[in-house]
Amino acid sequence: MNPPWQTIPQMVFAQAKRLGDRTALRAKRSGIYRDISWNELQSHVRKLALSLIDLGVHPQDRVGLLSENRPEWAFADLGILAAGAVTVPIYTTLTAEEIEYILQNAQARLLFVSSPELMTKVLPLQLKMDLKVVLFDAPYRVAGPRVWWLGELIGLGETAGPKVREELESRLANSRPEDVVSIIYTSGTTGHPKGVMLTHRNFLSNCAAIAEVLPITEKDSTLSFLPLSHVFERCAGYYFVLSVGGSVAYAENMETVPTNLLEIKPTILTAVPRFYEKMHERVQESVRAASVLKRWIFHWAVRVERGSPLYGLADHLVFSKLRARLGGRLRFCISGSAPLSKELSEFFYRAGVLILEGYGLTETSPVITANRPEKFRFGSVGLPLPGVEVRIAEDGEILTRGPHVMKGYFNNPEATAEAIDSDGWFHTGDIGNLSPEGFLTITDRKKDMIKTSGGKMVAPQNLENALKSDPLIADCVVIGDRRKYISALIVPAESILHHPEAEKMVQERIDRLNEKLASFEQIKKFTLLPEPFSLQAGELTPTLKVKRRVVAEKYSAQIESMYFE
Secondary structure, eight states: OOOSSSEEEEEEEEHHHHHTSSSEEEEETTEEEEEEEHHHHHHHHHHHHHHHHHHOOOOOOOOEEESSSSSSHHHHHHHHHHOOOOOEEOTTSOOOOHHHHHHHHHHHHHHEEEOHHHHHHHHHHHHHHHHHHHHHHHOOOOOSSSSSEEEHHHHHHHOHHHHHHHHHHHHHHHHTSSSSEEEOOOOOSSSSEEEEEEEEEHHHHHHHHHHHHHHOOTEEEEESSOOOTTTHIIIIIIIIHTTTTTEEEEEEOOGGHHHHHHHHHOOOEEOOHHHHHHHHHHHHHHHSSSSSHHHHHHHTOOOOTSSSOOOHHHIIIHHHHHHHHHHHHOOOEEEOOSOHHHHHHHHHHHOOOOOEEEEOGGGGEEEEEEOTTTOOOOTEEEEEEEOOOOETTTSSSSEEEEEOOOSSETTTHHHHHHHHHTTOEEEEEEEEETTTTOOOEEEGGGOOOOTTTTTTTEEEHHHHHHHHHTTTEEEEEOOOSSSSSSEEEEEEOOGGOOOOOHHHHHHHHHHHHHHHHHHHGGGGEEEEEOOOOOTTOOOOTTOOOBOOOHHHTTHHHHHHHHHOO
């Protein structure tokens, strides 16, 4: 798939020339969402790029970016790329030690930081690493050889001399599609993260391929709340939306997303499965608190199929209210980063909210496959994008090849050679299968597959997704590798967390699931956990994937008790 632009800055400047004073970004300032036009965006990007060149940033230098989602994230990112440098995004939830590892590994000497609060993580690193910092929010004027305020740098760009301006134009003209634009450190569940090198071609080919299968235009808008440090939001919720001329509004924070949805009324939405799971949980809680009549109406409505003569009534009484919570204008939603349960997809579809699940990895920039509005299959992650090849290896591993595959791991040729074979196929580490029609279904992670002591192979994600589809189970981890049977650590829903019959209620759910499973897959024992998995406790990655090893170590006593005889 050949994109219409060679580089990301070319794309932004071309769109700004075409769209001018139309809205590109929206952010809440002093309690009101304010528009940032395409002209304003490109002006800030150009001025910031000039200042970075004046500061001594060279082509392919690595520049860190530690910030929440906000317009300044885009200003900094695009300014870095326009200067020919490489953006290294960093999750705000990481510890100072994790931030230091990324900056050291990437050999970055300049870092954008959003707030004085985050500066407290960075200050110890400044002297240690000779690190220069650009601060988005400055409670007082900052100046000196080591700290700048973003507004000052943008202002300095206005007064840049002719040599600096000539250098910027030269860098923009000489940038190539194969140039690295970002090193994204994978939020792995074990060990140190690896730096994935992605190029202009990687991102722009992915954007162009997505545009072929999703009917999104400059009339569309989205609300950005997934971390921009993650490749899913970076491409699908940011670069892609800008590439079609749409607008991006930024949520204030994760807690305000429900309110911001009502304010922005987006037409498309990108989210991880946990977002849809939480929304479903809130719906179930509301139903449980409702009158007997309203509960009956709800349960009747969810049994009514779309297209049925009674669907209009069910929609009016129940589903229209759910859509209103999402702003009321959504055409469809996109889900990625983790498996979405089939039951959840079907529930939202009945409610008039189509969730299109896709699949990809950081190393594939990211989208490999996606369901389409006119061609989807619940339980699958869709069809390969145009220009993307997918095949299944003999051991069931999913392989992919095409312009979306990364350039490699930064300073790690051994890991690169292990991931990309001599024929250019990237080995995803995921297990799956392709239907005769070409739909891809993910069954598990290759390294997460459980092999019981009896030699039987069990896919834990299948069991976990089945468990989490029940409203009484918020989260879970299935255990059983090299064990005689399968067990589970279960986080109960808040509604039953302190209920005296919680264990009995969960057991009933597990018994029903076990009836559908082979004997070696059945969950023989389980333990209810007193609190949900969290980022703060190190049990989740920034994209809310469970770190199995961390959870297994933390609850080792509980796990052993389930196998003690």
